[in-house]
Amino acid sequence: MREWRERLARHRTALSLIAVLVLIALGFAAMQQLTRELHFSEVRAALHALSPWQVTASIAFTALSYLTLTGYDVLALRIIGRPLPWRTAALGSFTSYTLSHNLGLSVLTGGSARYRIYTAAGLDGPDVARVIGIASATFWSGVVTVASVALLARSGPIALAGVTIPAAIAHGVATAILVAVATVVVLCGKADGPLRVWRFSVPLPDAGQALAQIGLAVLDTSAAAAALFVLVQGADPALLPAFVLAYALGIVAAVLAHVPGGIGVFEAVVLAVLPGDRSVAFAALIAYRVIYYLLPLAVAVAILAWREGLRRRHLLDHPLSSRLLRDGRAVANGIAPLALTAATFMSGAMLLLSGSLPSLHHRMGALASIVPLPFIEASHVAASLVGTGLLLLAPGLYRRLDGAFVATRALLLAGAAFSLAKGIDYEEAIACLTLAAMLQWTRGAFYRRTALTQIRWSAGWLSAVLVVLAAAVWIGLFAYRRVPYQDDLWWQFALKGDAPRFLRATLAAAAALVAALVWRWMSPPRALPAAQVDPAAVAGVLARADRTDAMLALLGDKRFLFAESGAAMLMYQVRGASWIVMGDPVGERGDWPELLWRIRDMADQAQGRLMLYQVTGPVLELAIGMGLHIIKYGEEAVIDLADFTLDTPRLRSVRKAERAAARRGLSLRIVPAGAVPVVIDELAAISADWLGAKGQAEKSFSLGHFSRSYIEQFDVALVMEGERIVAFANLWLTANREEASVDLMRHRDDAPHGTMDYLFVNILQWARDRGYRRFSLGIAPLSGISGRRLAPAWARAASLVFHHGERLYGFRGLRSYKEKFAPRWEPRYIAGPKGIGMLRTLRDLSRMIGHAPAKS
Numbered sequence: 001m002r003e004w005r006e007r008l009a010r011h012r013t014a015l016s017l018i019a020v021l022v023l024i025a026l027g028f029a030a031m032q033q034l035t036r037e038l039h040f041s042e043v044r045a046a047l048h049a050l051s052p053w054q055v056t057a058s059i060a061f062t063a064l065s066y067l068t069l070t071g072y073d074v075l076a077l078r079i080i081g082r083p084l085p086w087r088t089a090a091l092g093s094f095t096s097y098t099l100s101h102n103l104g105l106s107v108l109t110g111g112s113a114r115y116r117i118y119t120a121a122g123l124d125g126p127d128v129a130r131v132i133g134i135a136s137a138t139f140w141s142g143v144v145t146v147a148s149v150a151l152l153a154r155s156g157p158i159a160l161a162g163v164t165i166p167a168a169i170a171h172g173v174a175t176a177i178l179v180a181v182a183t184v185v186v187l188c189g190k191a192d193g194p195l196r197v198w199r200f201s202v203p204l205p206d207a208g209q210a211l212a213q214i215g216l217a218v219l220d221t222s223a224a225a226a227a228l229f230v231l232v233q234g235a236d237p238a239l240l241p242a243f244v245l246a247y248a249l250g251i252v253a254a255v256l257a258h259v260p261g262g263i264g265v266f267e268a269v270v271l272a273v274l275p276g277d278r279s280v281a282f283a284a285l286i287a288y289r290v291i292y293y294l295l296p297l298a299v300a301v302a303i304l305a306w307r308e309g310l311r312r313r314h315l316l317d318h319p320l321s322s323r324l325l326r327d328g329r330a331v332a333n334g335i336a337p338l339a340l341t342a343a344t345f346m347s348g349a350m351l352l353l354s355g356s357l358p359s360l361h362h363r364m365g366a367l368a369s370i371v372p373l374p375f376i377e378a379s380h381v382a383a384s385l386v387g388t389g390l391l392l393l394a395p396g397l398y399r400r401l402d403g404a405f406v407a408t409r410a411l412l413l414a415g416a417a418f419s420l421a422k423g424i425d426y427e428e429a430i431a432c433l434t435l436a437a438m439l440q441w442t443r444g445a446f447y448r449r450t451a452l453t454q455i456r457w458s459a460g461w462l463s464a465v466l467v468v469l470a471a472a473v474w475i476g477l478f479a480y481r482r483v484p485y486q487d488d489l490w491w492q493f494a495l496k497g498d499a500p501r502f503l504r505a506t507l508a509a510a511a512a513l514v515a516a517l518v519w520r521w522m523s524p525p526r527a528l529p530a531a532q533v534d535p536a537a538v539a540g541v542l543a544r545a546d547r548t549d550a551m552l553a554l555l556g557d558k559r560f561l562f563a564e565s566g567a568a569m570l571m572y573q574v575r576g577a578s579w580i581v582m583g584d585p586v587g588e589r590g591d592w593p594e595l596l597w598r599i600r601d602m603a604d605q606a607q608g609r610l611m612l613y614q615v616t617g618p619v620l621e622l623a624i625g626m627g628l629h630i631i632k633y634g635e636e637a638v639i640d641l642a643d644f645t646l647d648t649p650r651l652r653s654v655r656k657a658e659r660a661a662a663r664r665g666l667s668l669r670i671v672p673a674g675a676v677p678v679v680i681d682e683l684a685a686i687s688a689d690w691l692g693a694k695g696q697a698e699k700s701f702s703l704g705h706f707s708r709s710y711i712e713q714f715d716v717a718l719v720m721e722g723e724r725i726v727a728f729a730n731l732w733l734t735a736n737r738e739e740a741s742v743d744l745m746r747h748r749d750d751a752p753h754g755t756m757d758y759l760f761v762n763i764l765q766w767a768r769d770r771g772y773r774r775f776s777l778g779i780a781p782l783s784g785i786s787g788r789r790l791a792p793a794w795a796r797a798a799s800l801v802f803h804h805g806e807r808l809y810g811f812r813g814l815r816s817y818k819e820k821f822a823p824r825w826e827p828r829y830i831a832g833p834k835g836i837g838m839l840r841t842l843r844d845l846s847r848m849i850g851h852a853p854a855k856s
Helices: 002-010 012-034 040-048 052-079 086-103 107-120 125-153 167-190 207-229 237-257 265-273 278-315 319-327 336-356 361-368 373-398 402-423 426-441 459-479 487-491 498-522 535-542 548-555 589-605 617-625 649-663 673-694 755-769 793-804 811-819 836-850
Strands: 158-160 163-165 195-197 200-202 559-562 568-575 578-582 609-615 629-640 666-671 716-721 724-733 739-747 774-781 824-832
Touching (some): 040 278, 052 125, 052 207, 086 336, 107 125, 107 336, 125 167, 125 207, 167 207, 207 237, 237 265, 278 336, 278 426, 336 402, 336 459, 336 498, 361 402, 373 459, 373 498, 402 426, 459 498, 535 548, 535 559, 548 724, 548 739, 559 589, 568 589, 568 836, 578 589, 589 609, 589 617, 617 824, 629 811, 649 666, 649 755, 666 755, 673 724, 673 739, 716 755, 724 755, 739 755, 755 774, 774 811, 824 836
Antiparallel strands (some): 158 163, 195 200, 559 568, 568 578, 629 824, 666 716, 716 724, 724 739
16 A cells, blocks of 8 residues: 555656546537537627627626625634735735636645735734635635525526436425525534634634625625626526526536636536527637636736836835845745736737637738738747747746746747737737736846746646647637648648648647657756765864754765855755755854855755754744744753752652663773774664664654764764673764763663663763763654644644654653653754745655665
């Protein structure tokens, strides 16, 4: 089973793409079947027949729907007890929904927009997650309520996908759903406080808020459906129940299919359920896509780009901001790049879809008198290639790459020129030029100096690209359904040769996409250059260390960043997009800010997530200044050796165990590093037996592992039973005698009871006698974290795991063992990205620590 899980994890992206391809194929196959009797000329005539009042009414209902959507977030913020001004909530809602409606990928697009807006307003990650969850529940309450009412209002049976549902059954289902909704409202009114699951709490609305949720959702869904209904030419009001039902089912199918934007799926379901002339319905669906989806996106992009540009120019008036503006940090947290990413993607889709549609003949006649036919043909193919390039470059804008900004701006200018040269499509040219101007207006937000080859294409993004390409192919096949496809069609060049131009442009776009994917998959994985470690430089800084965990630098599994003075360094490693710094910087504290800001910039330039792992209090102020999110990791047990003595009541159990072990003939022997090779084979055997008995594997990065090259760098403490070694620990000792500690502590399975207590006590006394100031017993993870009701969500989760996760890891047992030595506890922290970024970085950290190192 584990092997299968690992295989699925390795091929997750490919499997996701295959699943999306299957859904896309099913959606467009259904569209092909539903429109087999339609012709492009009929749909175009239905579009031209739309009257100005229909378009105006549709825009008005669209505005009402989006205005109602803002109420989702306003109400959700009140339910969680974190109300914000309507302006802030409206911006978060409007931006989120316009992006997710058009691109799908709701977590990546809509979720990111909400997260950036609401965290800037003072909310934390869990609060944003609650808002998203409550808003989603509000949306679904409206969909199911409207669908149920429509079912009740419909008198006849329902035919769907070849299955006929009797009216009685449909009415019964609708009634049951409405009763369930009413029951939920009543239960919310009677609920006393939030819903608690273990130590977690989910805020519940009161009865009034629950009714308000349903009312808002019903109004939103009704307005959105009305925006489509008024576009259906000659629609009979008697068809309204069937229409609303078709609309609700289309929304549900589009969400469940996870096809980006629901393209093809939504249209297929509506066409399948809605009675009447399908050419009229299809034309209404096309106009609806433009009015309800693209028009709000254009408004959102314009608003956000304008705000971002004004913000940057406002900062220009402040001299202290000039340095930040030069590298873009002052606008790095804005959401305009996210909106411009969506606009760029849609511009690429526009150019591809335009290449699949017939040209306007009166414009082509005028163009032919100015431009020769070969140039027109080449421009048609070039416009589709530009569209493909925009689809592939959009993720680079999302990651704020300066190369993506320059390339996208150039392609938009080229797209405008090719749009004019292929058919005087001035509408497309204006759209491309407007977007290029918006990019230029917000250019400071694209500050990362990173190669375009480092653009990351996620499975979700590739799915969206495939949806657009599939839509372009299907639209072309639909538009030229009456054209007889023959081999010589590819080579026909004529002013009215729209079908051959579609075939050539589609082939060029598909070839470009395949070439890009093959090039990407065959390229070597992105990796940092091999770390060049100067052992003398590392040893020089370690000589200044006042903490023993600096000895992790000798594991050989880390990279190093040195201060310009050479008197300090930090150790880190990169896994995936996570840049993880191990502990505090080492060496002169005056160099710490320089090191931490440098690693912050390096991670940012590489589109990475920075985490400072197991840092102490002195680093916190710097971490907060760098914009990192702070959480408590646990506590370190520290013993002040000057005051250490066994003759205290608190150490009674340790004292008894140590003396009992001594009576059994145990003794301590310290082997200097130079003599460790003499006993290394026996130590290796003890280590292997210990790992086997514990059922554990070697760790790395934040924990030492047994390797000859590593162990031989340290003095080793041996517990002897006569002349037989029964336990050992390698010693971490700072050169300035500030701190002593142990790393690996391993023993034979048949070691006498109390052996490890004996080892610790005697090492403590040995270090005290040699003038070391303190001794570190190591960290107890998740220790000392309060799980009170008003504590942050991460703290409550950590407290829950600490108290109830003993089967996963001995959290409480580890602290209890260290507590026997009566230490003082010092907090350790993690500083990293917020929200999902923190979870992803912790996942990478876990994998890095659990990675079995090569034996040496």
